[in-house]
Amino acid sequence: MEFVDQVALVTGGGSGIGRAAAVALAAQGATVVVAGRRAASLDETVAAVEAAGGTAYAHRADVTVADEVADLISATVTRHGRLDIAFNNAGILAAAPLADLDPVDWDRLVAVNLTGVFLAMKHEIAHMRSAGGGVIVNTASNIGAHQRRAGMAGYVATKAAVSALTRGAALDHIGDGVRINAISPGPTETTMSLRPGESEADRARRLAEVNPSGRAATVDEIVAAVLWLCSPRSSYVVGHDLVVDGGATA
Numbered sequence: 240m241e242f243v244d245q246v247a248l249v250t251g252g253g254s255g256i257g258r259a260a261a262v263a264l265a266a267q268g269a270t271v272v273v274a275g276r277r278a279a280s281l282d283e284t285v286a287a288v289e290a291a292g293g294t295a296y297a298h299r300a301d302v303t304v305a306d307e308v309a310d311l312i313s314a315t316v317t318r319h320g321r322l323d324i325a326f327n328n329a330g331i332l333a334a335a336p337l338a339d340l341d342p343v344d345w346d347r348l349v350a351v352n353l354t355g356v357f358l359a360m361k362h363e364i365a366h367m368r369s370a371g372g373g374v375i376v377n378t379a380s381n382i383g384a385h386q387r388r389a390g391m392a393g394y395v396a397t398k399a400a401v402s403a404l405t406r407g408a409a410l411d412h413i414g415d416g417v418r419i420n421a422i423s424p425g426p427t428e429t430t431m432s433l434r435p436g437e438s439e440a441d442r443a444r445r446l447a448e449v450n451p452s453g454r455a456a457t458v459d460e461i462v463a464a465v466l467w468l469c470s471p472r473s474s475y476v477v478g479h480d481l482v483v484d485g486g487a488t489a
């Protein structure tokens with residue numbers, strides 16, 4: 240039990256990597272606040288945490304709305320007394336060659352993937368530094384700063400920016416006791432890694448060809464790295480962007 244008496248916040252916690260992270264953090268003793276836009280998905284995550292014997296609370300918030308993010312962090316601290324760990328994981332994908340990328344999709348990519356992480360960190364850090372410290376992990380992607388990928392320039396740009404934002408924030412605030420890193424998953428078994436019209440079996444066949452490990456990551460393989468970055472076991476790891484991609488960028 241690594242996170243007993245700690246309070247953790249997970250954005251994008253209603254599905255995929257975020258849901259698995261909420262379950263895993265709670266299994267290690269943390270009280271987890273699960274944030275996202277859809278109440279029904281958040282409630283499913285809370286139920287999954289509780290079924291595993293943990294404690295979680297749902298908080299509806301859109302990470303692109305500044306007031307909702309501010310309220311998410313202040314309500315977390317008010318209700319649960321502290322905020323020790325934040326996993327800023329909400330993200331969206333819009334894939335198109337640059338000339339065909341709709342400006343509305345571009346704006347949304349930047350708003351969710353980049354501004355959402357900025358807003359969350361801004362309020363989390365403000366609280367953590369006044370409380371004596373904390374740990375933050377942001378979700379970037381291996382195809383952001385690490386691997387070439389055509390047809391996704393908008394998404395790739397926002398994820399590379401998350402890596403850079405993580406580094407900058409980490410340097411700004413390690414002196415305040417706030418340790419900040421990023422995780423860069425490769426293709427992971429969630430709906431986000433399915434191409435349009437692709438089944439899970441199709442994805443498995445595709446990745447058997449192109450990924451050095453021959454498969455997608457399980458959500459738990461990504462979450463294991465996230466929990467390590469959240470824990471004191473990584474205490475001297477600062478501003479790092481940990482790639483977990485089966486060797487795709489090796």
Ligand code: NAD
Binds near residue numbers: 254300351355381
């Ligand atoms: P997912 O779609 O299941 O999870 C993304 C979550 O973010 C969803 O619950 C969604 O509702 C939430 N979200 C989207 N917009 C939001 C907003 N405005 N406010 C609050 N929540 C919002 O997919 P996932 O694979 O679990 O993705 C988690 C993160 O991992 C994302 O940042 C994604 O870019 C990143 N990632 C995923 C993969 C992959 O292959 N699945 C690879 C690299 C990086």
